[in-house]
Amino acid sequence: MQNGPGYSYANKEELWAGAPVRVYCKTKKSGITWYYGKHLNGGIKGWVDYRAFEDLGT
Helix, strand or coil: CCCCCCCCCCCCCCCCCCCCCCEEEEEEEECEEEEEEEECCCCCCCCEEEEHHCCCCC
């Protein structure tokens, strides 16, 4: 999770595969879709790159 929608923002927290996240909104920046949400186990809110939600086949 980032502080803002982009990798130029500070990293707030690392999410592990399967972590429960509630998504509130999304935006697109530099061609990348970013979701703003809350990590339900930790309560941290932040921005996540759409690729974090892709099924990696594991």
